[in-house]
Amino acid sequence: MAAAVADEAATRRGERGDGEGKAAAGDAGAAFVLESKGTWWHAGFHLTTAMVGPAVLSLPYALRGIGWALGLATLTALAAVSFYTYYAMSRVLDHCEAAGRRHIRFRDLAADVLGSGWAFYLMVAVQGAINVGVTIGSILLAGNSLQIMYSSLVPGGPLKLYHFIIAVASVLALLSQMPSFHSLRYINLGSLVLSVGYTILVSAACIRIGLSSNAPAKDYSLSTSKSEKTFDAFLSVSILAAAFGNGILPEIQATLVPPAAGKMVKALVINYSVAFFTFYPLAITGYWAFGQTVQSNAIQSLMPNAGPSLAPRWLLCLTVVLVLFQLLAIALLYAQVVYEVMEKRVADATRARFSWRCGPCTWRSAHLWRRRCRSSARSWAIC
Structure with a gap:
C-alpha cells in the first residue's frame, strides 16, 4: 500500500485523465474500479449508502x-452545512473538469486545491483511516447482528462472535468480485430501501411503545451536573455530525458519465431526501418513547437487558436482518477506494478486465481477509 501511494505521488499529474472521462494511460484503478458509466440517480444511490x-x-x-x-x-443546521459543503466540493470538481483537470480521487483534488505535496499524503492518511475503519466496523457490526439472531434462535449456542465475523468476511470476499464502483449501483439501491425499511420498523415500534399502557416513564430533563452536561453536549454533537459524514464524494462523482456538471446536485437531493425521511422520524420517535432512558442504539432500547422485549420478536429479527444486509453494502462501498489503489498498482490496464493479471479475486479477497483477521482479533478480546 505504501509503495502504491508513493508511486501515485510521483505520477499524479498524469493520472487525472484528459477531461473527457478517459483515464490516463496505464491507470488500471481508474479504468476498472472508477469507470465513468453512471447517471445522477446512480450517484444518489452511492451517496445514500455512504451516509445513511x-x-x-x-x-x-x-x-x-x-x-x-x-x-x-x-x-437541521448540520444537515444544511454538510449539504452546502458537498455541493461546493462537487462544484470545485466541475470547475476543475471544465479546466481540463478532471479529478477522480479525493487525494488528487486535495493536492490540486491546496497546491502542495503534503496535502496528498495527508488526504491519503485521513481517507484511508476512515475507509478502513468503516470497513472493519461494518464487519464487526454485521457479525454482531448475526450473533444476535443466532442467540435469539439458539439460546446458549456454542458459536461465538468471531465465527460470525468469519462468515461475514467470506460473503464480502465473494461480493468484492463486483468489477467496479458502478457495478454496485443496484446493491446501493437495495441499501437505500433497507435503510428506509428498518427506520420505519424501529420508528413504528417506538410509537407503539410510547402509546402503550406500560410505556417507560418519559423524562426529558438534562443532567444538573455542569461537567456531565458539557460532556453529553459534545458527545451528542459528534454523533449528529458523524451521521452526515461522506469521505468518498469525488470517487462517487467519478462514476458519472462526463460531463458531470450539475448531476451531483440532483444526486445530493436524493441523498438528503432519504436522510430527512430516516433521520428525523427515528430521532424524534426514539427520544419521545424513552426520554433519558434511551440507549446508544435504538434496537437496544427495544431489547432491554432486564425483562421481556418491548417490541414483537419478528419485528426485531427483521430489523436486525435489514441492518445486516445494509452493513454488507456499506463495507463493500467504502472498500472501493482501497481496491482502486490496489488495482492501480497490480493490474494491467492494457489487458482485459477479467484476465488473470487483472482479476480482482486474489487482491480483493486478500484485503478483506486481512480486515477479517483484525476484526477477529477484536472479537477474541471481547469474548
Whole structure:
C-alpha cells in the first residue's frame, strides 16, 4: 500500500485523465474500479449508502444529551452545512473538469486545491483511516447482528462472535468480485430501501411503545451536573455530525458519465431526501418513547437487558436482518477506494478486465481477509 501511494505521488499529474472521462494511460484503478458509466440517480444511490446507515439508530441518544429544541436545531443546521459543503466540493470538481483537470480521487483534488505535496499524503492518511475503519466496523457490526439472531434462535449456542465475523468476511470476499464502483449501483439501491425499511420498523415500534399502557416513564430533563452536561453536549454533537459524514464524494462523482456538471446536485437531493425521511422520524420517535432512558442504539432500547422485549420478536429479527444486509453494502462501498489503489498498482490496464493479471479475486479477497483477521482479533478480546 505504501509503495502504491508513493508511486501515485510521483505520477499524479498524469493520472487525472484528459477531461473527457478517459483515464490516463496505464491507470488500471481508474479504468476498472472508477469507470465513468453512471447517471445522477446512480450517484444518489452511492451517496445514500455512504451516509445513511445503522448510525441513524444512535440519533435518539444524541437528542438525550442536548434536549428537544437544541437537538433538532443542531441536526437541521448540520444537515444544511454538510449539504452546502458537498455541493461546493462537487462544484470545485466541475470547475476543475471544465479546466481540463478532471479529478477522480479525493487525494488528487486535495493536492490540486491546496497546491502542495503534503496535502496528498495527508488526504491519503485521513481517507484511508476512515475507509478502513468503516470497513472493519461494518464487519464487526454485521457479525454482531448475526450473533444476535443466532442467540435469539439458539439460546446458549456454542458459536461465538468471531465465527460470525468469519462468515461475514467470506460473503464480502465473494461480493468484492463486483468489477467496479458502478457495478454496485443496484446493491446501493437495495441499501437505500433497507435503510428506509428498518427506520420505519424501529420508528413504528417506538410509537407503539410510547402509546402503550406500560410505556417507560418519559423524562426529558438534562443532567444538573455542569461537567456531565458539557460532556453529553459534545458527545451528542459528534454523533449528529458523524451521521452526515461522506469521505468518498469525488470517487462517487467519478462514476458519472462526463460531463458531470450539475448531476451531483440532483444526486445530493436524493441523498438528503432519504436522510430527512430516516433521520428525523427515528430521532424524534426514539427520544419521545424513552426520554433519558434511551440507549446508544435504538434496537437496544427495544431489547432491554432486564425483562421481556418491548417490541414483537419478528419485528426485531427483521430489523436486525435489514441492518445486516445494509452493513454488507456499506463495507463493500467504502472498500472501493482501497481496491482502486490496489488495482492501480497490480493490474494491467492494457489487458482485459477479467484476465488473470487483472482479476480482482486474489487482491480483493486478500484485503478483506486481512480486515477479517483484525476484526477477529477484536472479537477474541471481547469474548
